[in-house]
Every structure is written in C-alpha cells, then in structure tokens.
Amino acid sequence: MTDPVDPVDLTARLVRCPSVTPEDGGALDILRDLLEPAGFACTRVDRNGTPNLFARWGRAGANRTFGFNGHTDVVPVGDPADWSRDPFGGEIVDGILWGRGSVDMKSGVAAFAAAAVDFVRDTPPDGALVLAITGDEEGPGKDGTTALLDWMAEHGERMDHCLVGEPTCPDTFGEMMKIGRRGSLNAHVTVTGVQGHAAYPHLAKNPLPALARLCDRLCSAVLDEGTDHFDPSTLALVTMDVGNPATNVIPRQGRATVNIRYNDAHSGQSLSDWLRAQADEVAGDFGVEIAVRVSNSGESFVTPPGELSDLVAAAVRAETGLDPALSTTGGTSDARFVKDHCPVVEFGLVGRGMHAVDERVPVEDIRRLKAVYARILKDYFA
Incomplete structure (x- = not known):
C-alpha cells in the first residue's frame, strides 16, 4: 500500500516556491507531479499569463462530483529583513512551519491535495473529484478561478459541490466555516x-x-x-x-x-x-x-445551511470536537465566483498571521486539516 501523502512536507515544498502574484514559482508543477501519478487528469488553464491548474479524477460528467478550490499565489513579503526566517524557506522549527503562504493558503491546498490523492488510491469513489487551483486569488482575480470556471463550462466539466480551502477560523482550528461572503x-x-x-x-x-x-x-x-x-x-x-x-x-x-x-x-x-x-x-x-x-x-452571497454545510460541519466536529459557526464575515474570496457554478462553502485554518510578517502555522493544524478534508470526501461519497 502506498504511503499517505504528508501535507506538511507538501506545504513546505509549496512555500519554497516564490509564487507572488502573478508568478507561479513552480508551485503548480509540484501539484501536477503529485496528482497525475494518482490518476488525475491535469490541464494547465493559463490565461493572460496567469497560471491555473485543473485536475480531475474520475469521469467528466459523473453522477456525483466534489470539488476543491484554492490558490497557490501569495502577497509580497515586504522587506525580507523584517522576517525572523526566510519567507520562502519553508522551515519547520519546534512544530511550526514558517513562510509566506503557509497560512494563506498553501497549507489548505496541500491538505486537500494530499487528502484527495490518498482517497482515490485507497477507496476509489463512485463519482469524480475535481481540484481547481489558481495563481490569481491575491491579484485582480480576473484570470484565475474565473478562467478555470470558463474553461470547465467550455469543456463540459462541472462540480456538484465545492469547498474552498481558505483560512476561516479566527482563533481556534475548527471553530468557524464560511457559508457566504459580503x-x-x-x-x-x-x-x-x-x-x-x-x-x-x-x-x-x-x-x-x-x-x-x-x-x-x-x-x-x-x-x-x-x-x-x-x-x-x-x-x-x-x-x-x-x-x-x-x-x-x-x-x-x-x-x-x-x-x-x-x-x-x-x-x-x-x-x-x-x-x-x-x-x-x-x-x-x-x-x-x-x-x-x-x-x-x-456581490454578497450565501449558501443556505443544508446538505453541504452539514457535511462539512459533521467532519469538523468529528475531527476537532467543535461545532463550527456558520459565518459570512471577512473579506472576499474566490467562493464569490464558484457560487455561480455550484453550492460552495469554505473551511480552513486559523487565519491569524496571513499576509503578515513571519506568517507561520502549527504543523499539527495542517495534519488536522487534511483529516477533515479526508472525512468530507469519505462521507460525501459514502
């Protein structure tokens, strides 16, 4: 049996890619090299110089398709001299992974990619699994997730439900998910x-x-x-x-x-x-x-509480013991584009420190996030 994908190592490798919008820095190549051997059909959907990756396991148009959406681009680091550690070093010290994008949101992408690969290898589902990953969430947002959704429409691809892996928790992992945005x-x-x-x-x-x-x-x-x-x-x-x-x-x-x-x-x-x-x-x-x-x-939007939010909340509860609040607070995310394609919610890490100097994340939270995503997949296709 193949060893499970380590989401912490994958996060560190992604952090070492200097993918400041709109540069990719090799991040999408790392993900493609992970996904293709696991049976995902991967397509680069670059538009106007913006890097994007579409990956699907299973048959297009399957009776049930679950999707993850996320981004590998990051905001600038500012003055590197202000950082305690190399912002693109991906160092792990005393259980903490340091670097730009470690919170927002390379850990989220690593966690759902790792969960997806393990899931299709160990328990191939009756359905399809889509990963839509962009390099243009922190920038103008005109050629990122929108380009992926446009490409999907042109090629007969779709998601029935989608989870965006943005950080959603204010202070404690598991305390909040997003069912909409202002x-x-x-x-x-x-x-x-x-x-x-x-x-x-x-x-x-x-x-x-x-x-x-x-x-x-x-x-x-x-x-x-x-x-x-x-x-x-x-x-x-x-x-x-x-x-x-x-x-x-x-x-x-x-x-x-x-x-x-x-x-x-x-x-x-x-x-x-x-x-x-x-x-x-x-x-x-x-x-x-x-x-x-x-x-x-x-525009503002809300995905009414129901099947999708119940699925995610149950997985969070099982892995953390917490009942996540259903929130619409915060800024915008690419969920504002996905909501025109299918029902969408968001769940991810504690957002404290994103975009800040010395951005960092506990490695245990990355592992727990993968566990939540893995349970969501297991329950969705049960």
Whole structure:
C-alpha cells in the first residue's frame, strides 16, 4: 500500500516556491507531479499569463462530483529583513512551519491535495473529484478561478459541490466555516471646483468643503441593521487626497475613496445609485461637480445551511470536537465566483498571521486539516 501523502512536507515544498502574484514559482508543477501519478487528469488553464491548474479524477460528467478550490499565489513579503526566517524557506522549527503562504493558503491546498490523492488510491469513489487551483486569488482575480470556471463550462466539466480551502477560523482550528461572503465595493469620488487665491475665496469655488460634507454624510449613514445571515453592512473612508502643497491656493479638485462591505440587503447597483444620489445632493448644495466611479469586487452571497454545510460541519466536529459557526464575515474570496457554478462553502485554518510578517502555522493544524478534508470526501461519497 502506498504511503499517505504528508501535507506538511507538501506545504513546505509549496512555500519554497516564490509564487507572488502573478508568478507561479513552480508551485503548480509540484501539484501536477503529485496528482497525475494518482490518476488525475491535469490541464494547465493559463490565461493572460496567469497560471491555473485543473485536475480531475474520475469521469467528466459523473453522477456525483466534489470539488476543491484554492490558490497557490501569495502577497509580497515586504522587506525580507523584517522576517525572523526566510519567507520562502519553508522551515519547520519546534512544530511550526514558517513562510509566506503557509497560512494563506498553501497549507489548505496541500491538505486537500494530499487528502484527495490518498482517497482515490485507497477507496476509489463512485463519482469524480475535481481540484481547481489558481495563481490569481491575491491579484485582480480576473484570470484565475474565473478562467478555470470558463474553461470547465467550455469543456463540459462541472462540480456538484465545492469547498474552498481558505483560512476561516479566527482563533481556534475548527471553530468557524464560511457559508457566504459580503459584497465589496470601492467608490472613487472626485469633486471639481474652481482654483483660486486663498485670500480671495469668493473668486474661487472650493471643492474641499463639499468633499468633507459628502464624506461625513457617507460615513454617518446607517446602511442596514443586518440580515438573517449577515452582520450590518459597513462603509469605511479609506483615503482623502488633495495634493496641494501650497497654503495660499484653493485647489481645483479633491478626491476620496470609500470601501463598502455589504450584505444581501443591497446589490452593487443599488449602492452605486445611492452613492451617486448623495453626491448629486451635495454637488447641488455647493455648486461644484462631483463624479463617482464605482468598482464592484463581488456581490454578497450565501449558501443556505443544508446538505453541504452539514457535511462539512459533521467532519469538523468529528475531527476537532467543535461545532463550527456558520459565518459570512471577512473579506472576499474566490467562493464569490464558484457560487455561480455550484453550492460552495469554505473551511480552513486559523487565519491569524496571513499576509503578515513571519506568517507561520502549527504543523499539527495542517495534519488536522487534511483529516477533515479526508472525512468530507469519505462521507460525501459514502
């Protein structure tokens, strides 16, 4: 019998790949070399220079197909001198694995890849197993999981259910899973007036009081009180920029950006309409021009509690003794794309330390994550 795949060793090997978005660093080759000998049909689905890997065990169009989704790209390390250890060293010291991506989310990819290989070798299921792995989750997200899903649609591939292996637990492994995500929207506001001398304000049209008024109105607004599965939506003012080094000049323009994390009481369109209505009112009050440019990273969504969340929760409970909370908190993930393809939930490691200097993870948590994923597969195909 073949020895089980060690998810800790696999994580360390992936961490040693400097896969800062959009570079792959050899990470997907490592996974392909693991999966193909186990019978997975692997296809590189690179788009516009973005590396992606699709792997399927079993027959396309099988009566039951379970999928895992994850990413091997990572955010930049910052100044390597700030790190206690080589950020791409994959060192294991006193039961801790160090390195960029160790939490977000090379451990998750290693755990589900290891669980998948062992499962199909030891107990070949009546169905199919898909791994959709991208190198563009930390970047723009336009040619990563979306490219994989587009390719799957073109080639008759699909998943009936999917688990995204992002970190989901705030403090303790097993305490939380995600059944949805808030939407995320950025609004870039530009207020234009008339430049002039600060000593003669009546000859100018100062855009800054209007900008301040609008920002105050937006930040003071109560968007909602929360919904059945979501906390209240939030709006944060993230920057105000004038670019005026002179104290005797009234500037022509001022800019600000707000970020809205919204629940299912709203859509990107409804919030865009609200933002522009607020801007129009303030523009009329001050006699200036206000332009609002909106970019929406993804709509809010929820996978209602049921078959998939029950399956994952039962596996977590069996392996950790904890009942995971069903949450929609946090930022965005690629689940926002997968939800248009099939029901999707997320479960992974404790997220503390992701994107930070000295990112690291207990090796025991990686092993326990593999055990959870293995139990999910066993129960799904039982």
